[in-house]
Amino acid sequence: MQLGQTANLKLKQEQRLSQQQMQGLELLHCPVLELEQYLAAQLAANPVLEELAPLPSPDDDERESEDYSDDVERDEWGDEVNIPDPERLRRDAEQPDFWLNRPAPEPTLLEQLDAEIATSKCDARTGALAMEIAAFIDDSGYLKTPLADIAMSCDADMDELEKALALIQSFDPPGIGARDLAECLRLQLERKNMLTPLLEEIISTGLDDIGLNRIPRLASRLGVSVATLTAALEVLRRLDPSPGAAVNRHSEQVPVELEFVRKPDGSFTARLTREQPMRLGVSERYSALLADPQLSDEDKNYLKEKLASARELIRNLEQRKSTLLRLGEFICSAQKDFLVRGKEYLHGLTMKAAAEALEVHETTISRAVDGKYVSTPSGVLPLRYFFSAGFTDSDGGDVSANSVKQRIRELIDGEDPHAPLSDEKLSGLLKSSGLTVARRTVAKYREAMKIPAASLRKKY
Numbered sequence: 001m002q003l004g005q006t007a008n009l010k011l012k013q014e015q016r017l018s019q020q021q022m023q024g025l026e027l028l029h030c031p032v033l034e035l036e037q038y039l040a041a042q043l044a045a046n047p048v049l050e051e052l053a054p055l056p057s058p059d060d061d062e063r064e065s066e067d068y069s070d071d072v073e074r075d076e077w078g079d080e081v082n083i084p085d086p087e088r089l090r091r092d093a094e095q096p097d098f099w100l101n102r103p104a105p106e107p108t109l110l111e112q113l114d115a116e117i118a119t120s121k122c123d124a125r126t127g128a129l130a131m132e133i134a135a136f137i138d139d140s141g142y143l144k145t146p147l148a149d150i151a152m153s154c155d156a157d158m159d160e161l162e163k164a165l166a167l168i169q170s171f172d173p174p175g176i177g178a179r180d181l182a183e184c185l186r187l188q189l190e191r192k193n194m195l196t197p198l199l200e201e202i203i204s205t206g207l208d209d210i211g212l213n214r215i216p217r218l219a220s221r222l223g224v225s226v227a228t229l230t231a232a233l234e235v236l237r238r239l240d241p242s243p244g245a246a247v248n249r250h251s252e253q254v255p256v257e258l259e260f261v262r263k264p265d266g267s268f269t270a271r272l273t274r275e276q277p278m279r280l281g282v283s284e285r286y287s288a289l290l291a292d293p294q295l296s297d298e299d300k301n302y303l304k305e306k307l308a309s310a311r312e313l314i315r316n317l318e319q320r321k322s323t324l325l326r327l328g329e330f331i332c333s334a335q336k337d338f339l340v341r342g343k344e345y346l347h348g349l350t351m352k353a354a355a356e357a358l359e360v361h362e363t364t365i366s367r368a369v370d371g372k373y374v375s376t377p378s379g380v381l382p383l384r385y386f387f388s389a390g391f392t393d394s395d396g397g398d399v400s401a402n403s404v405k406q407r408i409r410e411l412i413d414g415e416d417p418h419a420p421l422s423d424e425k426l427s428g429l430l431k432s433s434g435l436t437v438a439r440r441t442v443a444k445y446r447e448a449m450k451i452p453a454a455s456l457r458k459k460y
Contacts, residue, residue: 024316028323028364031371032255035277042313043278048286048306049313052279109141109176109247110134116171129156129164133177137168141176141244142184175243182207188239198224198232210236215460226460258328258383259375260339268339270328272321273375280317282310323360327368330357331386338386343378344410346403351387404430404437405445412451417459 030038043049107115113134117127132154136145147161168177174191178184182203189195201222202210209218210233219229240246257276260268289295290303334353337345351369355362369383385402411429415421421429423446427439451457 023312024319025364025367027316028320029367029370032257032277039278039280043280046306046310048283048303049280049310050283052281054274054276054279109137109139109244112247113137113168113171113176117167120167122167125160126164126167129154129160130167133161133164133168137177137244139244140242141173141178143177143179173240173243173246175240181241184241184243185236185239188243194235198222198228199235202229202232202236213456213458230460254373254380256373256375256380258324258372260328260332260377262377266340268332268336270325270332272325276321277317280310280314282307282314323358323364323368324372326358327354327365327383328374330354331383335386339377343406344403346386348401349387354387401445404435405449407433407435408442408445409449409451412446412457417457420454420457422454
């Protein structure tokens with residue numbers, strides 16, 4: 001047996017992305033809010049970049065954004081650079097700052113509580129402790145951190161903190177600052193002067209039975225009829241178990257980057273909305289400096305580097321807009337039944353099909369839909385909503401998983417509440433309408449929609 005070394009040559013092809021291509025893919029992946037932060041950092045770091053005024057209106061000149069898709073090469077990442085001309089730069093500079101005219105965002109839950117504390121007629125110590133407590137209240141409006149822990153962190157006694165918490169619990173929305181569900185419901189009923197002995201008993205001892213839908217058992221233990229208990233539960237159902245969520249939903253509106261608009265002939269087209277990242281251009285002043293004979297070679301090289309970086313960033317931003325518009329147009333074509341007739345007519349559609357139609361890689365489509373939202377006749381939806389595994393109906397047509405979920409919800413909404421449909425029955429009803437969906441799949445979709453099982457939906 002002999003040991004030795006040999007050298008073998010092997011050829012293989014590898015695709016390596018340049019730094020510029022990586023930046024383009026990252027920009028495509030970023031939702032608009034993250035992209036705004038990234039561009040603000042680029043604007044601060046590169047002196048040749050300048051911010052341009054936003055376009056005046058999404059309806060002007062059939063949307064100036066259509067020029068982006070025409071001016072940029074349709075190849076996935078072309079070499080063409082679309083830099084605004086000097087005349088356009090001057091015109092944009094004269095436009096008013098539309099961003100300054102946008103409505104201010106709604107206050108967050110913490111900001112709302114701090115404002116209420118500041119305007120309340122409490123003493124300074126109670127107000128300061130109330131602000132400490134408010135910082136620990138979660139997005140649902142609950143105080144999950146024990147007061148004893150807060151007392152240690154801010155050097156206060158329990159009586160002081162109880163007084164500060166009571167102040168917070170007197171604010172809107174009712175139930176804010178509760179430490180558990182029972183206290184949350186109790187606070188809301190007390191605010192409405194509706195806390196009866198029966199409701200107090202239900203809240204104190206019966207929430208577990210209610211969660212498991214053991215209504216007859218709870219009625220027997222409380223010594224009341226099922227009808228009386230059911231009437232009391234209707235009062236509880238009208239309360240809000242997450243009082244802080246409504247404030248946060250209102251203050252955190254989803255930025256919509258695309259919209260599907262009906263044309264005069266009844267078809268739909270895609271266009272960009274006003275919720276776009278800032279528009280950037282190259283400063284003429286720094287471009288002109290390159291022609292200055294007194295500029296040192298070192299400064300010239302620095303400016304050339306910054307100019308190249310700025311142009312590449314602008315080109316990638318235009319490419320991002322072009323890709324989103326092309327993807328939107330593809331969806332308008334592939335999902336025209338959904339746009340015209342509603343959610344139940346959503347077709348099964350894969351990202352692979354979109355990638356082939358746009359002649360890009362499938363990962364480009366995945367990046368393009370991630371975190372992006374579109375306005376449609378059926379409301380604001382994530383772009384990812386239009387891509388899902390599909391089913392085939394009895395006529396051979398494609399039906400998306402989202403459409404199946406919609407049909408399951410409609411069947412459950414129309415069921416007899418005293419005899420709710422089991423997953424097996426739902427599967428049978430779907431099959432009778434031309435869709436073969438297994439019971440396990442029905443259960444998975446029902447759980448994904450946060451719909452309880454039939455035993456928990458039954459009403460007495």
